[in-house]
Amino acid sequence: MKKLAYIFLGTSLLFSGCKDLLDRPELTKIVDSEDTYWRNENDLRLFANDFYTNYFVGYNSGFGTAYAPLTGYNFSDDLTSQGAQLNLLGSVPTGAGGTSMTNTALRTTSVLRAEHPGPNWNFYWVRKSNIMIDRLETFAKPKLSEEEFNHWSAVARFFRGYEYSRLVSTFGDVPYFDKPITADDFDQMYKGRDDRGMVMDKVYEDFQFVLENMREDDGVGYVNRYAAAALISNLMLFEGSWQHYHGLDQTKAQKYLELARDAAQYVMDSGKWSFTADFKSLFVSDNLAGNPEVIFYRTYDDALAVRHAVASYSNGTEGQARSANLDLLKDFVCVDGQVWQNSAVTDANSFRLQDLATTRDPRFEATFMDTINTPATGTLVYAHKFAGREALDYIGKTYPPKWGSNTNISDAPIVRLAEVVLNWVEAKQILAENYGGPAVTQEDLGKSINAIRNRPLDDVAVAKGVTKTAPLQLSALPNDPNRDADVSALMWEIRRERRMEFVFEYARINDIRRWKKLTNLNYNNNDFKLGSWIIGTVDLGDKNNPGKILASFVNVLQVMKTDGTIVTYNGSNDAEMVGFYVVRNFTNRLAVNNRNYLAPVSISLIQEYQDRGFTLNQTPGWEQ
């Protein structure tokens, strides 16, 4: 009995020294501290990898659409839908911004709205880059070479600059943070908005650092100075031209535009990229590795199950709710370099898709199908830009995974030379017109617009009769009767070149915002309500009933004659159904307001600041 008592005593003594027993830290996560992380370049690289898919979205993945061309970027004055046109935001949202405060939601790549395609009021990525900058300084610096330190600082500052550029493009003034905040530092957290110019000056500093310190080559698939410079030229052109056209700080406008120009120039001068691949190959290639025009791209790979759905929505069968209107079709230059009204090209005034394919700039044929296709429910003009030519053979059949569902594997260009040269020439031209910069010369056009126009053509296009567009001549600029009075003839052509180049990509909606032309979305002329020129019995004919239009179009199909009269198909007037396709049930959107350039913050967010004794100003124009 005594023995047992001793055993009992022994056990309880054993467990009273239980420091170790209760020491059971989390096993599957890394601790953010000097001893456990931030030890070497690899740690920094792993931390930075997390940024990539948020900034280099390419074609997104799976059925994801945010920031993806066509499925995400499908809202601009290029495009018209059936029925009511999508309204711009009409009232201040009540909710706090639509994302719950969970980690996943904060990290999600999402776009706030069609008309200001940027992030929501979300500072996850700002914190992430600030943490990286802070840890580089405080923990990693002694363990890295100067070159390593500078490169990774440049990477962190690039993503911070990128994020603030996006936030500013959505909201205008935003609070600027250059350090991570702790969870109880309410004064910092609730600080008011900083002036847009102040924020973008910080971004400017970050970008300058990037252009001086980022590695020129950090291995395939990792961001480098050229890719960064190309993207910086996009972001700085946006901000510089915004400051300029919105009448903000003209000194800053000049400063940003000069950086846009210089960053672009840096890429162009490297001579690493050229316009020696055809336009279609940029968007439909399984592998963009060797493409001479592509500066940075996202790889998709079937074996790794990283796939997308952008090509599917360009395959001839999947629907396109918004599709190219006649206003866009008319803006494509003819192959002689002239606008259609003044062109000498045969059939230049025909708006049959079949004719446009050969009379217009080759990008038209590479972007659109050359026949009417009803899944483009808006105007029946179907954008085929992101699927290979063979995809159209599967209409009515089962598609191979490559061109169907969310199993597409074409690589996505993240940034390509055409953007760089168009940024460059536009920045130069704004500087020349307003800030005493040197005038754009014929030689400059040769490096930019005319270099693009001299892209090779693929064999199928050549066989169809597609030809290159004549170079743009300073001495003989097209005389476009539709040119806006406040835009010079050369600038008009620079803008036109962008419009032709970037259909269904990120550029157009942001272009009309920064040029202060969002009012283009008011659709106040007929071209926005029309598609191409159709011949009903040919384009929408009933195969089993030659000479007749499909019965489903009775009382549905309308065409507009050149004199403006509208004819509705009544089941017997088949022969009369020749004219511009009239968008079904078109109703215009509410008129664009000045305030639609920037997004409001939600009522409850403003309330949240008030509740705690702070103030968050509403975006101008949205105050109630």
Next chain:
Amino acid sequence: MIDQSGMLKPGNSDKFQRYNAAVRVSSELNKYVTLRGGAMFSQRKKTYPYVTSSTTADPWLYLYRWSSLYPLGNNEDGNPIRSPWSENEAANDAIMRRNYINLNAGATVNIMSNWKVDMDYNFTNEDYNWRRNGTRFTAANSWAAAQQRFDENGDPVYVNSNGDVVGAGDEGAILAYDLSNDPYTAAGGVPDHIYLRSENEYKSTLNAFTTYNLNLNSDHDFKFIAGINLVAGRGLFHESQKTNLLDIDNPQFNLATGTQTSGGGEYWDSQLGYFGRVNYAYKNKYLFEGNLRYDGSSTFPTVLKWRWFPSLSAGWVASEESFMEWSKPVLSNLKFRGSWGYIGNQAVASDLYIPNMEVGESTWIANGGKLFGVQSPALRVMDVTWEDLETLDLGVDARFFSNKLGFTFDWYKKTTNNLFVPIEGTTYTLGGPAPLGNYGTLTTKGFEIAVDFNHRFENGLGINLRANLDDATSVFSDYTSSRLTNSNYDGKTFGEIWGYETDRLYQYDDFVLDGDGQPQLVDLTADMTRYNTSGGGKAYLLNGSDAVYQPRFQNSANFYFGPGDVKFMDLNGDGEIDNGDGTVDNPGDMKIIGNSTPRYSYGFRLGADFKGFDFSAFFQGVGQRSIWGAGFLAIPGFHVSDGAMPASFVDDYWTPDNQDAFYPAAFNNGGTANVNNMQIQSKYLLDMSYLRLKNVTLGYTVSKQVLDRIKINNLRLYVALENFFTWDKLNGLPIDPEEVSGESIFNATNYNSGRTGVGTPTFKSASFGIQLNF
């Protein structure tokens, strides 16, 4: 052993099986030492057809979602038509299997007649594996365009409305189309894979305590206990998947040729506690107990690991008092009880105070492989410690008529201090979710009542009744300064639902009608409303200059409140329907319209037996519970693309011919919740109160005399009905009143995307049985 078939008929593999075995031995070595030991084994096995790995849109969802017009079954060529049915039928099985082993050993040592030591050690090991055998589906694919049928000459084939082939010119001839019988799941896509998850969790528990009894002057009974308990657990899991099955009838890792993915993890925790207890009873009339615990947990930072938790209780058996002697014939027992105490809760993640970072695989590809990325460190509050649960309980037990009638009542108040909740008041600029810390208080007050009665009549009829009722509400306090209705503001009742009060449906005579008797769409002006006037908003013109417009809720571009649409009450009379500041103090026209917490839960059991027959019925119910539903079964007009619609909506929505309808005029809300007519509101809030006959059993036990002859110990025959009758107030909607939207064994919070009523329905079962003992 239990073997239960599930609800899913197609595939014939929806089953649940359970096996239990236990052994227990105890041996008294001598008058001082008793040793004991035991083992238990249990296996639970759930099998179901593995159609998809998705838990946000599984076959149950589609069964409810698709219209009844949708063809199920085989087409005329004998090929199944693509549907949840065909997929279940073609699917291989998924099997979840849990093996549970428990080993225990213990000893009691009687040191003296009134002093003993108990020690018990428990080891449990739980093995869990989940195998999912995927497949690829082939069916007449109704999701792709039908293919036109041609004859051998390449000419189109015509059929009549019966599907018979006819000539092109015949009456009623239409072109023939066929669904193409294709393999429609992409190679390597879901569910073309084999998946296995294995998990092992083991836990050691040690309880050791010593008890000392002391009796003074025969009236004073003392009991002293001191002890220790220790729990230490650890778990490991890994999972792997390989795609592209070579043989869909035999899914094997070795016979799959596609992408391999794997994952895994490990977790551990431990708690240690010391406790002491003193019991004192005076003549079994006055009872006291005092407890003191000192607990430590691995979950918290070193300096905050340990805490003291005291508790006290007292009881008074009034029926033992001499002055209660008079009541003896009626009152058998009467006891008053009271207790108060603190216990600690440490059931949270063990890294709440550690700023750690997760590693995740990215979909960015470099150097031929997917990159891994390290995410931002978690935001943390460093001083995380125990959650304190303070309980105050007052109760009375009474029994009457020689214990035939019993009554128990408890009133309690549970206060949870230092709740584990996110730090209050962070905003988006922080750049991450608010970290958990100990903030705020949740106070729960409630009562429990139970009554039981049993009696046997002289003729042998025995009856017994049991009934219970309980209720509780919980209120937040000391957490936030925010007054927003969606925050946990001071005084918020847990589960409350804020919404608008529905007035009625608009009728034609609410509007200024035009010559054709139709309402007229006009531009909103500042006189009518302060909302949507500058952007060119419109509304149907209402009668009366002080009419209240509802432009705030015209959330869809082409939605305008007209006849048959919902008219809300302007509760604050400001001429607008809105939520004011969204705060408790100025909620506009919102108010608390219900609560999602079950209130007034009750149950009663009736039993009787007579001459070998036995009967029992068990009812269960909830007196009050509301939810605002989600999805197409709960919200009329949720999304027309969802196909199926409850008959309750279809039969009673507003049309010019059915103006006193319950549901508003038809409109497609496009899958968006809480828009247009369907703002959260009183009229369409789901009343989830119910009464359900959970079980009714009738049995007959064959009499001993008969059985003895055939050497059978016991033979009982019975018939039982489960869940056969339910009385609810759901207006005929196919929603189970017990369900919690989004909760299931597959996905605890977002099952089938949180839609209401789209999970496995409650079983109704009838069973007949024989119980036989030799």
